[in-house]
Amino acid sequence: MTEKDDFSLQDFLPFLLNRAAEDASLAFQAHYKNRYGMLRNEWRVLFHLGVFGQMTAKEIGQRAKIHKTKISRAVAKLAERRFVSRSRDEKDRRAEHLRLTPAGEAAYRDLRAEAQSYDAQLAARFDPQEVALLLRMLRKLASIEEPVSSAPERDRD
Amino acid sequence: MTEKDDFSLQDFLPFLLNRAAEDASLAFQAHYKNRYGMLRNEWRVLFHLGVFGQMTAKEIGQRAKIHKTKISRAVAKLAERRFVSRSRDEKDRRAEHLRLTPAGEAAYRDLRAEAQSYDAQLAARFDPQEVALLLRMLRKLASIEEPVSSAPERDRD
DNA sequence: AATTAATAGTTGTTTTTGTAACTAACAAGG
DNA sequence: CCTTGTTAGTTACAAAAACAACTATTAATT
Numbered sequence A, B: 001m002t003e004k005d006d007f008s009l010q011d012f013l014p015f016l017l018n019r020a021a022e023d024a025s026l027a028f029q030a031h032y033k034n035r036y037g038m039l040r041n042e043w044r045v046l047f048h049l050g051v052f053g054q055m056t057a058k059e060i061g062q063r064a065k066i067h068k069t070k071i072s073r074a075v076a077k078l079a080e081r082r083f084v085s086r087s088r089d090e091k092d093r094r095a096e097h098l099r100l101t102p103a104g105e106a107a108y109r110d111l112r113a114e115a116q117s118y119d120a121q122l123a124a125r126f127d128p129q130e131v132a133l134l135l136r137m138l139r140k141l142a143s144i145e146e147p148v149s150s151a152p153e154r155d156r157d
Numbered sequence C: 001a002a003t004t005a006a007t008a009g010t011t012g013t014t015t016t017t018g019t020a021a022c023t024a025a026c027a028a029g030g
Numbered sequence D: 001c002c003t004t005g006t007t008a009g010t011t012a013c014a015a016a017a018a019c020a021a022c023t024a025t026t027a028a029t030t
Helices: A013-036 A040-052 A057-064 A068-080 A102-123 A128-141 B013-036 B040-052 B057-064 B068-080 B102-123 B128-141
Strands: A084-088 A096-100 B084-088 B096-100
Touching (some): A040 A057, A040 A068, A040 A084, A068 A084, A096 A102, A102 B013, B013 B040, B040 B057, B040 B068, B040 B096, B040 B102, B057 B068, B057 B096, B096 B102
Antiparallel strands (some): A084 A096, B084 B096
16 A cells, blocks of 8 residues: 555564564464464473483573573473473582473474474475575574584585 | 484474564564563554554554454553554444554654664675565565565455 | 572563453344 | 344453572682
């Protein structure tokens, strides 16, 4: 319609990123929410443990940039549902090592499969090299270091 | 770190998009939050009114894909602070036309300037044609129609 | 060793959000 | 008109997030 000036909301990156994130998350959200009653931070913690194996809450927080309060509550919920188990570090008894239980592993594998197929579905809407660029740009915006798989990244899976 | 399988969180679009959106929104958020005590939905409503002029809550909701409840609360807050004024539609007395007050216009212009300079700052981290592609992809993911430039305008909804 | 500072994680309290039920106005069919 | 259905917007209540204060343990300073 008639815009009053040259500013366009649809070109404003923070706005667009939030909208795209919301829309793109919706379908996946339904899975972890309906199937496992998980919250956003819970699947994030679950996935970090699934991908990286044993970690402390602090390490998850650093890697995912999630505040310790959120991690703590997400872990409490996951532990209550026997998806993660905790064990104190003997050297530093403040720290707690977290890992998935077999039930947690199962949930992770299930959701990971969903994630992969959903991701493929999203990516299929674009050319592969466009997707690669999108990922690189998003990682840069999110201050996530590039995966150091091999030489300068070119292709992914 | 040693990943246990071929799944990578940093390549998972919903995750990446959320992370990028959070990070990219942080600096701008500080402005509307600290300067005007606004919430996310409040600046969205303010911007829609600033960009498009008079609108009803329903129209804002459709355009921004924000639920009417959120709009209602955001408008109530903005009206309370005398940033927007409301007037009933005489033909349909359910509908309410919203518009910015002079104070609202001033806040909008101020925040718009912030938005533009912040956006330019973000965009400067990439090549212009990369940014254009990013915007196009994000709009597609967010189901936002392309801004009318070459193609004839298409009326939806 | 005693004091102070720092760190890992938790808990409590206040805001914000999400969901659904609600009111008021209009619309259509009988 | 009168029922039934729809729409615009609000409100109430439950769920979740944000922020800050707290405990327990370790590290640093004197």
